[in-house]
Amino acid sequence: VTHGATSGYGYGVLGDYKTLNTYYYNGWYYLYDVTKPMNGVIETRDANNGTTQGGYSVDSNNAFTSSGQAADVDAHKYAGIVYDYYYNTHNRNSFDNAGSTIISTVHYSTNYNNAFWNGNQMVYGDGDGTTFIALSGALDVVAHELTHAVTERTAGLIYQDQSGALNESMSDVFGYFVEPNDYLMGEDVYTPGISGDALRSISDPTAYGQPDHMNDYYYTSSDNGGVHTNSGIPNKAAYNTIVSIGKTKAEKIYYRALTVYLTSSSDFSDARAALLSSTADLYGYGTEYTAVENAWDAVGVY
Ligand SMILES: O=C(NO)[C@]12CC[C@H](CC1)C2
Ligand SMILES: [Ca+2]
Numbered sequence: 001v002t003h004g005a006t007s008g009y010g011y012g013v014l015g016d017y018k019t020l021n022t023y024y025y026n027g028w029y030y031l032y033d034v035t036k037p038m039n040g041v042i043e044t045r046d047a048n049n050g051t052t053q054g055g056y057s058v059d060s061n062n063a064f065t066s067s068g069q070a071a072d073v074d075a076h077k078y079a080g081i082v083y084d085y086y087y088n089t090h091n092r093n094s095f096d097n098a099g100s101t102i103i104s105t106v107h108y109s110t111n112y113n114n115a116f117w118n119g120n121q122m123v124y125g126d127g128d129g130t131t132f133i134a135l136s137g138a139l140d141v142v143a144h145e146l147t148h149a150v151t152e153r154t155a156g157l158i159y160q161d162q163s164g165a166l167n168e169s170m171s172d173v174f175g176y177f178v179e180p181n182d183y184l185m186g187e188d189v190y191t192p193g194i195s196g197d198a199l200r201s202i203s204d205p206t207a208y209g210q211p212d213h214m215n216d217y218y219y220t221s222s223d224n225g226g227v228h229t230n231s232g233i234p235n236k237a238a239y240n241t242i243v244s245i246g247k248t249k250a251e252k253i254y255y256r257a258l259t260v261y262l263t264s265s266s267d268f269s270d271a272r273a274a275l276l277s278s279t280a281d282l283y284g285y286g287t288e289y290t291a292v293e294n295a296w297d298a299v300g301v302y
């Protein structure tokens with residue numbers, strides 16, 4: 001075989017075995033996934049602790065088993081899982097719904113306790129080993145970042161004040177929809193020395209210093225108007241919605257609100273209205289509609 005799709009394997013950030021969609025070319029195996037529908041491609045790169053996009057993550061024998069490859073393994077595997085979620089659940093082909101290649105870069109900078117979508121791709125730090133370990137090691141974090149890309153291409157929620165907090169909330173809420181085994185965000189890569197904690201909770205935002213009601217909205221000039229703090233309010237409303245109507249209906253309502261009704265300047269009240277319109281479109285004005293009204297009443301948003 002001169003070149004083509006191959007199946008490899010590796011160990012993730014938490015040391016867990018996983019199979020990988022790889023690509024063989026000219027003696028090297030690449031973290032380059034060509035198995036997705038409509039020619040969607042997922043590629044993973046390695047900045048080698050620099051701040052460039054980095055070159056392709058490659059291996060000589062299709063076994064990505066070294067400790068330095070763990071972050072690459074998870075970024076690649078989890079990007080594929082998030083692609084599949086959006087395609088299978090919402091019929092969306094990649095972040096732009098046009099099959100654009102999903103690019104991830106890992107080992108960005110040194111001791112970098114963050115991850116971000118830079119407008120073109122996902123970028124993950126390794127963490128400092130105390131606050132975070134390699135951030136691609138959490139599926140909800142990968143889903144959080146790729147949802148920033150979806151939001152940017154759809155509602156385009158401006159990353160400031162209430163629209164910015166909604167932007168953050170959409171990423172946390174779809175992080176839950178992709179990884180629904182808990183209501184926590186980032187728990188798999190946050191504080192390796194402390195068990196049971198997380199970066200945020202959508203069931204109880206106050207557990208990690210976020211408000212869960214408009215009465216406690218945090219007015220600040222930092223963090224783009226506290227977008228990572230005030231997201232607790234729409235996050236709590238989403239949790240209320242999920243527990244009352246279930247994940248299957250909730251994720252359809254949220255996806256429709258994000259892609260049909262929300263705009264760049266939408267605030268929390270606009271989000272309530274967008275979710276109610278989406279609910280009415282999909283399920284009418286019955287129990288689901290009432291549940292969404294109650295969910296937002298409970299956080300003081302009308
Ligand atoms: O909320 C975030 N970005 O807007 C985080 C912070 C830590 C995880 C990686 C990036 C989530
Ligand atoms: Ca989680």
Ligand SMILES: [Zn+2]
Pocket residue numbers: 144148168171
């Ligand atoms: Zn974010």
